[in-house]
Amino acid sequence: MDFTRPAPPSGRALRSYFLISALICAAICAVILITLLGQTGPVLSHNPASLFGTVWNPNLGQYGIIPMLYGSIVVMVIAMAIALPLGVLTAIYIAETRSARLRGIIKSALEVLAGIPSIVYGLIGVAYISVWVAKGLDLQTGRLILTAGLILAVMILPTILTLTEDAISNVPVIQRENARALGLYRHEVILDVVLPHARRDILAAGLLALGRALGETMAVMLVIGSLDRLPSPIFNVLSSGQTITSKLGRELGESAFGSAHFSALVLMGLILVLITLTLTGAAQWLINRRPNGVEAIYD
Amino acid sequence: MISRAAKEHIFAAATRAALGLSVCILAFLLGAIIVRGAQAISLDFLFMPSRDFGSRGGISYQIFGSLLIVLTAGLIAAPLALGASVYRSEYIKNTAAQRLFDLALYGLNGVPSIIFGLFGLILFVNIFGTGLSWFVGAVILAIMMLPTACMATISAMRGIDTPYRENAYALGLTREQTALRIIIPQSLHGLVTGLLIGLARAIGETAPIMFIATAFSGAGVPSSLAEPVATLPTHILALAQQAADPAALQNAWGASFTLIALVAMFSLAAFFARARLLPLSQR
Amino acid sequence: MRYIFRYGVHVAGVSFAAATILTACGGDGVKTAGDTVSISGSTTVLPAISRAADDYTMQTGAKIIVNAGGSGGGFKQLAEGQTDIGMMSRDITAEERARFARHSFTVTAIGRDAVAPAVSSEIYDAGVTQLSFEQVTDIYMGRVDNWSAFGGPDRAIFAVDKEAGRGTRQVFARIVFGDKNMQAPGADLVVGSNNEEQTALAQSDSAIGMISFAWANADVRPLSITTANGAVAPTLDNVNSGAFPITRDLLIVTREDVSGQAKAFIDFVLSPEGQTHVVDAGYLPVNK
Helix, strand or coil, X not given: CCCCCCCCCCHHHHHHHHHHHHHHHHXXXXXXXXXXXXXXXXXXXXXXXXXXXXXXXXXXXXXXXXXXXXXXXXXXXXXXXXXHHHHHHHHHHHHHCCCHHHHHHHHHHHHHHHHCCHHHHHHHHHXXXXXXXXXXXXXXXXXCHHHHHHHHHHHHHHHHHHHHHHHHHCCCHHHHHHHHHCCCCHHHHHHHHHHHHHHHHHHHHHHHHHHHHHHCCHHHHHHCCCCCCCCCCCCCCCCCCCCHHHHXXXXXXXXXXXXXXXXXXXXXXXHHHHHHHHHHHHHHHHHHCCCCHHHHHHC | CXXXXXXXXXXXXXHHHHHHHHHHHHHHHHHHHHHHHHHHCCHHHXXXXXXXXXXXXXXXXXXXXXXXXXXXXXXXXXXXXXXXHHHHHHXXXXXXXXXXXXXXXXXXXXXXXXXXXXXXXXXXXXXXXXXXXXXHHHHHHHHHHHHHHHHXXXXXXXXXXXXXXXXXXXXXXXXXXXXXXHHHHHHHHHHHHHXXXXXXXHCCCCCCCCCCCECCEXXXXXXXXXXXXXXXXXXXXXXXXXXXXXXXXXXXHXXXXXXXXXXXXXXXXXXXXXXXXXXXHHC | CXXXXXXXXXXXXXXXXXXXXXXXXXXXXXXXCCCEEEEEECCCCHHHHHHHHHHHHHHXXXXXXXXXXXXXXXXXXXXXXXXXXXXXXCCCCHHHHHHCCCCCEEEXXXXXXXXXXXXXXXXXXXCCCEECHHHHHHHHCCCCCEHHHHXXXXXXXXXXEECCCCHXXXXXXXXXXXXXXXXXXXXXXXXXXHHHHHHHHHHCCCEEEXXXXXXXXCCEEECEEEECCEEECCCHHHHHHXXXXXXXXXXXXXXXXXXXXXXXXXXXXXXXXXXXXXXXXXXXXXXX
């Protein structure tokens, strides 16, 4: 082969290569949705009413997805309730500190943390956190809704911390200086000036983290206990549970393709994608939206 | 009513406590992985095949399988990401169309990983009838890498100054020639960096490949595209389910450590690629 | 720089070619190429088959890929042509046969196993060493929730259930509960594989579960079954004699288009040499 002088590809060939690549990239998301949608038929025609029930028993044709939906939401709420305040407070400290070195160290540590694969978080959950929870609360098992929430909180902490810290650092210095000049304490500057200014980006960070928390599979699946029932009483997070993702991870391999069972699982997956896509879309919209009014003048 | 000065102290203490807690969590995670992993790692462990469901022996085929799948995924994603990025940055001039394209990418980026597994299971394994296949796993991971690779490349292309394009057009180059001679060479660092970051993410993924591309034991070097392989993440999954067995747990930590080392390798490569490949014009 | 791009074009070419080959390999179901045998299914059968496969590979050089996934998953993948052999720890159900009526399946028993109700060692040591079917059913139906009801300590019973598709679960439910699809409202935790069941029982101090004999150990103690004629201990002798009631065959299933290589491996498993691996895994051989 003559590597020294490659014949230039024709313009038309190149152009169609660019176009086809672009079309593939742009269409995949839709293809995924359509593929999923195409498999939901059997359960919808078979027994749609049972979908809104609380009993999951494929052998009797009962496909109640409420326990899984509930589990996903509760786990997400626990994770956010822990990670959001912790992340925002830590981000405030990092952003307001004078030490560039501390900032650098924490930022690179966060990147490492964000790079840990979710299955490793699952292993840590199985080997440590679920054992600690069981011992600490004197329970029979550590495979609980609470444990899954704790693991997820740790997993989304880097996302929240990094994005919030960026948002806080991006607040113009002039805003802080003006507030300080008015005699405000540091906490008042942060709470009344900086955070309100950065609220949109912090909200976006929260939405992205929510999406991650909802879609996380491996770590949750290993520690949640796979119980397809609503906890009793309903807010008992110290019972085992199930999320949409852990259900899919556990049962997809066992359900026959094309059966009502399989299509009920696909339907749950579809609901999950639609929720996460909405969250991602909302976060992007918040980030892309141009600031207006007074803020625009200062930015 | 608490005085403002007291509030100041409370607030400062709260942020300090949050930082302390975050640092503790971080230190615990890294410490656990490093200490437990280092105990399990040895040359034998890295270069021997696993035995007895992974509780004995090493992880050589798992390392091989993981690398095979993600590197193939990288090779599939590279030309697609490159072509799509050129089209997005040099051909689409309509703002609405640009927004729509970006939205599709962000959307793809936001799809949960298990959904990719479900998608692959439906479309490839069942509808196309490929069965468990490492190559299908590579295709799915390539799709997952596309948004990262595209976004990095597009932003590198955005960084090319307009005079470069104007000069090229002034010399009589067509849009395709400009893309080929100017835009692509000047933005390759973005593609390489984006791909490496994508690889670092992809190699740790379990959910997308666990139903479509991997086998529990016995998988070695595949002799065709339609054969499963063993991978590190699915190996850790199998071992994590035997947490009562200390030998299995030990190997799980060893495999985790190895996996994170591979992730770090790709991330570092991305870091250096960004610095080294940046064209002179943009340094 | 243009060489790099040229390389990119090559890469594109290679990946498209690869995609074409892959599609060609696909077709209707028959997947494994050459002399690879792929097996998947029940985690109960897995230890025996996996041991035999390691030995067989060492002897013949044939490649055997063994995958977990439960009996249901094992049958499904075989029926859909994704594997050559399915491992099952229960019979093929009528529904499963009806779904894939276009294929005929051959079922071969490669060993025998027994499932016992098992408890955490703390409970066993406290004196609960035997239960009747009715008592176990009461626990799983949520009618009894304290060990003191069975002469144990005054402690809540932690009932561990298994996923519905698991062979162990179906055999246990069919014989003990009287209905293989019976749900267990009294369950507090659901696990998948035998490994997970073992882990859950070992970590708890007041749990009951269902476990295959081969997975019992010092922390997970199988119970004797109380019957009208006294207690039957969970021993392999009692399984052999037919006295222990919760037993099942370990099965491997093949489709009518089974490959020669897969057949050869099955013959190996059934040979006296292959049966030693079944025994090593803690099960009973078939030809006795």
